[in-house]
Amino acid sequence: MSTSSARYVSTRGQAPETDFSDALLRGIAPDGGLYMPCAWPALSPQAMRTTDYKTLALEAVSPFIGDALPAGALDRALDRLTAGFDHPAVTPLVELEPGLFVLELFHGPTAAFKDLAMQLVAALTDEALAASGERLTILTATSGDTGAAAVRAFAGARSVDLVVLHPLGRVSPIQRRQMTTVQADNVLNLAVRGDFDDCQRLVKGLLAQEALRERGRLSSVNSINWARLAGQIAYYVSATAQLGGPATFVVPTGNFGDAFAGMAATRMGLAAHGFVAAVNQNDALARAVNDGLYSRRPAVESASVSMDVQAPSNFERLVFEAAGRDAARTRSVFETFARDGAVAFEPDLLAALRAAVSAVSIDETETRAEIARAHAEWGRVVCPHTAVALAAARRQDRSKGPVVALSTAHPSKFGDFVGDVLGFPPEPAPVIAALGDQAERMTTVEATMEAALAAVTAFTART
Numbered sequence: 405m406s407t408s409s410a411r412y413v414s415t416r417g418q419a420p421e422t423d424f425s426d427a428l429l430r431g432i433a434p435d436g437g438l439y440m441p442c443a444w445p446a447l448s449p450q451a452m453r454t455t456d457y458k459t460l461a462l463e464a465v466s467p468f469i470g471d472a473l474p475a476g477a478l479d480r481a482l483d484r485l486t487a488g489f490d491h492p493a494v495t496p497l498v499e500l501e502p503g504l505f506v507l508e509l510f511h512g513p514t515a516a517f518k519d520l521a522m523q524l525v526a527a528l529t530d531e532a533l534a535a536s537g538e539r540l541t542i543l544t545a546t547s548g549d550t551g552a553a554a555v556r557a558f559a560g561a562r563s564v565d566l567v568v569l570h571p572l573g574r575v576s577p578i579q580r581r582q583m584t585t586v587q588a589d590n591v592l593n594l595a596v597r598g599d600f601d602d603c604q605r606l607v608k609g610l611l612a613q614e615a616l617r618e619r620g621r622l623s624s625v626n627s628i629n630w631a632r633l634a635g636q637i638a639y640y641v642s643a644t645a646q647l648g649g650p651a652t653f654v655v656p657t658g659n660f661g662d663a664f665a666g667m668a669a670t671r672m673g674l675a676a677h678g679f680v681a682a683v684n685q686n687d688a689l690a691r692a693v694n695d696g697l698y699s700r701r702p703a704v705e706s707a708s709v710s711m712d713v714q715a716p717s718n719f720e721r722l723v724f725e726a727a728g729r730d731a732a733r734t735r736s737v738f739e740t741f742a743r744d745g746a747v748a749f750e751p752d753l754l755a756a757l758r759a760a761v762s763a764v765s766i767d768e769t770e771t772r773a774e775i776a777r778a779h780a781e782w783g784r785v786v787c788p789h790t791a792v793a794l795a796a797a798r799r800q801d802r803s804k805g806p807v808v809a810l811s812t813a814h815p816s817k818f819g820d821f822v823g824d825v826l827g828f829p830p831e832p833a834p835v836i837a838a839l840g841d842q843a844e845r846m847t848t849v850e851a852t853m854e855a856a857l858a859a860v861t862a863f864t865a866r867t
């Protein structure tokens with residue numbers, strides 16, 4: 405394990421280099437780019453041999469922290485993480501049929517894969533704030549799962565205020581109640597009249613607001629925060645260890661953080677046959693990779709709500725890597741996209757993007773059909789996001805090795821839709837069954853910076 409100081413650069417190249425603690429507590433670089441490690445650390449042989457989640461996560465994540473946090477911080481954070489999971493393997497790998505597996509990532513406190521990194525990030529944030537004596541306001545956009553995981557991880561945290569922006573009426577009722585029924589004074593839920601991309605745009609805009617910054621540190625726990633991705637690398641290592649060799653990973657994709665974490669694992673030396681980003685009909689990423697044009701369209705509503713994203717933030721990290729870490733070129737791509745709503749890739753960049761990931765779009769009809777097929781063929785009840793991944797996984801060539809579809813959420817978070825397809829409701833996950841019937845607390849705002857800023861300012865000024 406490394407104890408040297410891991411350093412971070414911005415994908416836009418106009419922010420000073422920094423360490424893990426600062427990258428964690430900023431969330432996004434001051435030039436609007438995303439932090440990336442200056443160099444990819446190598447995974448230790450020990451990390452790739454063990455199936456013990458805490459051991460492998462310690463090995464995989466510690467080089468990204470170096471000596472930027474107090475000694476033992478990661479060890480304590482991983483104890484907190486693993487204690488919150490209801491499966492001894494934490495991320496069990498299940499074979500569906502020869503050569504096809506699902507990696508179950510939903511055994512945590514909110515029954516979605518976000519818990520794996522969010523619990524870790526919350527514990528590491530506590531450690532960083534205790535060391536610096538600061539308070540932090542966290543701003544987070546969600547299409548359902550991130551917000552629930554963040555509320556669960558940060559509710560009641562002494563040095564943190566958490567503001568979660570979700571698109572009004574566009575998350576599942578369970579996802580909404582996981583956020584809004586938590587009675588914690590340090591949590592504000594904003595229901596935004598817009599879509600997830602509006603919420604993410606507002607978060608990025610709020611992070612840059614001087615008026616808010618003057619009142620204290622601001623950060624985000626979306627996957628724009630490098631610490632989120634570092635935490636998600638571990639389960640690719642775990643899957644490969646459980647399998648005993650490399651796989652093709654099919655990742656249900658929204659903000660592209662999860663898929664990018666897998667690619668990061670391979671940069672660190674993990675063997676994999678490839679990555680497939682499985683998107684729903686919100687297919688900006690698939691169109692970018694398959695057609696070479698990254699263009700903005702309004703998000704459409706789907707059953708796999710957590711993937712209703714048309715401007716996936718982590719695509720910027722992929723472009724940065726594919727461009728050979730050319731920050732000026734990356735900046736130009738994303739400034740063009742922000743200005744014109746579309747950017748075409750030059751042939752060399754497109755070839756590098758395609759070498760890193762392939763992308764498949766699965767529509768609502770196929771999602772429903774896959775939920776029914778998964779139940780008929782394997783007796784498995786799956787959530788719509790997992791169904792998107794499984795439908796894409798069926799299209800993959802298994803002759804070069806096994807295919808692993810990531811199962812990112814428990815079906816009972818989407819009980820109405822899954823129940824409608826199958827004709828019976830999914831068995832609730834214990835953490836869903838335990839959801840109380842407390843009154844919901846949320847504030848509805850327009851999708852404008854003025855409205856969001858006013859709500860956040862009033863919240864942070866409340867004491």
Ligand SMILES: N[C@@H](CCOP(=O)(O)O)C(=O)O
Nearest residue numbers: 546547548549550626627659
């Ligand atoms: N799928 C997400 C959208 C935000 O993704 P993140 O990984 O960047 O936090 C959600 O469930 O909210």
